[in-house]
Amino acid sequence: MNVSEVADKRIKSLLGWGTQVLRRVSSTPDLDARVLLGHCLQYSKEQLWMYADERVDRACVEHFQADVQARSRGKPVAYLTGSKEFFGLDFKVNRHTLIPRPETELLVEAALALMAGQQKSQWRVLELGTGSGAVAVSVVHVRPQTFVVATDIDHAALQVACGNAQGLLKEPASIHWLQTNWCAGVQGCFDLVLSNPPYVATEDPHVSAEVSNFEPKRALFAGVDGLQAIVCIVEEARALLAGGWLLLEHGAGQGASVRSVLQQTGYRQIVTLKDLAGLERVTQAYWSGQQV
Ligand SMILES: C[S@@+](CC[C@H](N)C(=O)[O-])C[C@H]1O[C@@H](n2cnc3c(N)ncnc32)[C@H](O)[C@@H]1O
Known part of the structure; x- marks a missing residue:
């Protein structure tokens, strides 16, 4: 028609x-x-x-x-309009960035809850795989005094993220952008490392054509079991946490595997948070700061 x-x-x-x-x-x-x-x-x-x-x-x-x-x-609406609402803010997106998902708001809420529960003059936060910058920008929007380093392997995604910070934050310079492979070359010591990494299994039959044909593959897929990026982040983040928290978003069916990886790698106080539908979505764990 x-x-x-x-x-x-x-x-x-x-x-x-x-x-x-x-x-x-x-x-x-x-x-x-x-x-x-x-x-x-x-x-x-x-x-x-x-x-x-x-x-x-x-x-x-x-x-x-x-x-x-x-x-x-099949092209997603957000790629046609060029923007997507997340945590009450309007983020620019393009084909280089994942379209921020409502479920990722739980990751931001969990980060803010940890920060609210512990007094610090300034929280030092590292976000790995920032994409459109939705997570890092939302955290700084609520807590402008936070020091944030946000990384991504994709230069074009980082340009979008940086533009979002400039458009949405009063203090965009609070976020330092770094193009790198997870924690490689990241300097310093952080109180909180958070990530919504790729966690879809490469052959996952449930991924819609709309998602796999239009969104960046490296923002979605992480090996045969979908855990490749998570395992890497869990191991590497220890060197950057001097007594601090790791917060990871993961697939609804991956909670047990993520807890097991964290346990075996030496993290403690491992807790998985559920979304409003009762699905396991985010796991947090504490690294005490022992030498890796
Ligand atoms: C699931 S997306 C999350 C994007 C954004 N944080 C969000 O929640 O909407 C994962 C991000 O990780 C990035 N990424 C994939 N592999 C990476 C790697 N080896 N090192 C750093 N970033 C990577 C992708 O480019 C993508 O932006």
Whole structure:
């Protein structure tokens, strides 16, 4: 179905067309159509509703049609609009960055809870695999006095993260960006190391084509069991923690394996946190600061 079949080109008619086209590919066709048309018109959801009878000009109709067609081929909405909301902030994203997930907010909440529970003049935090910078920027947004080093292996992702810090933080210079392979070359000593690393098994049949075809492979996949990056981080982080916490996001079915890796590597006070659906999502553990 082509948008030319929509006779009057009013907002409500275009939304109806977009919803119908997207029904085949999306579980939220109405929402997707609203977000995409709102993006083309620079209208909020409320404005789309208030001006539902307004006619849309040709350039916007063509833009909307192109976006709906791209969406119907599986491209995520966030890559079409160029942004995604996370922890109450609007992060720029592109094909070099993972689209921040709601479940990763638990990692930020866990970090903030640890920081709130222990008085320090300044927390020193290391985030490994920062992607769009969603985790590091959210932490500094809540606790501006935190010193943060955020790393990623992907230079283009770090550029997006740095731009997000500049756009969203009053003190963007609190975050120091470093392109590296996990902890290689990271200097200093940290109170908290946190990461949402890639943790999907390479042959995982549950990964949707939408995810695997569009999001960066190295942001997602981590060997046959999905634990390759986690094992590496658990081992390397010890040298950077002088009595401090490691916080890791992981797959819902990986809690037991992650606890076991941490236990065997010498971490203590290992606790796994569950999300609102009761799924094991984040594991925290304490490294006492013994020499590795
Ligand atoms: C699951 S994404 C997390 C992105 C972001 N922190 C978030 O939560 O939305 C994992 C990130 O780790 C990065 N990464 C993958 N392998 C890496 C490595 N060997 N060293 C450092 N970063 C790596 C990827 O580029 C990606 O940005």
